[in-house]
Amino acid sequence: MKPKTVLPLKSYTNACRVVTMACKQCVESCHYMLRSNKLGSIVDLLTSRLASIGEENVSNVLPADALASSLMELLATAMVSIPPPATEEFTQSRMDLVSYLVCQGVVERLHLWLAEIQKPIAGQGFVEEFVGNSLQLMVASTEMICVKRSLFDGKTQDSTQLALSLSFSNLLGLLS
Numbered sequence: 001m002k003p004k005t006v007l008p009l010k011s012y013t014n015a016c017r018v019v020t021m022a023c024k025q026c027v028e029s030c031h032y033m034l035r036s037n038k039l040g041s042i043v044d045l046l047t048s049r050l051a052s053i054g055e056e057n058v059s060n061v062l063p064a065d066a067l068a069s070s071l072m073e074l075l076a077t078a079m080v081s082i083p084p085p086a087t088e089e090f091t092q093s094r095m096d097l098v099s100y101l102v103c104q105g106v107v108e109r110l111h112l113w114l115a116e117i118q119k120p121i122a123g124q125g126f127v128e129e130f131v132g133n134s135l136q137l138m139v140a141s142t143e144m145i146c147v148k149r150s151l152f153d154g155k156t157q158d159s160t161q162l163a164l165s166l167s168f169s170n171l172l173g174l175l176s
Helices: 009-023 027-035 038-056 064-081 088-103 108-113 125-145 162-169 171-176
Strands: none
Touching: 009 027, 009 064, 009 088, 027 038, 027 064, 027 088, 027 108, 038 064, 038 088, 064 125, 088 125, 108 125
């Protein structure tokens, strides 16, 4: 069942693209998005959209959602544009965002979606964009917590549980 929205999905998608442009190369916008918990709301909406994609897949066609793709692009852009933290409080905010992504099941949902790909996706515009944005989100999440340490060395404590989630979901093996 599709969630009922007040505005058309295209309006939400365009709003995401505007905020993405505002976050590109603008540290102040990214700081605001992180500190005001706006990115947490974006994660909530992304989780909802990814859940609805799974429910809609009744045919052999690989579903792709333009809004979910735009949300992933927005999150990835904001994460990449945030410079390395200067304070412990800011470091914790970054870790909290990645933890929230993991806790909401975004990594697992992306793994399930990417596992559905059985043939080349060249020429399928929305699907190519969705795959690219999902990969950008995973790279940005990993880079966000790996600024000064190695996440996969086995010695570092991962408070976000991202490494554990990536290994249990086999997302890294799927992508390679």
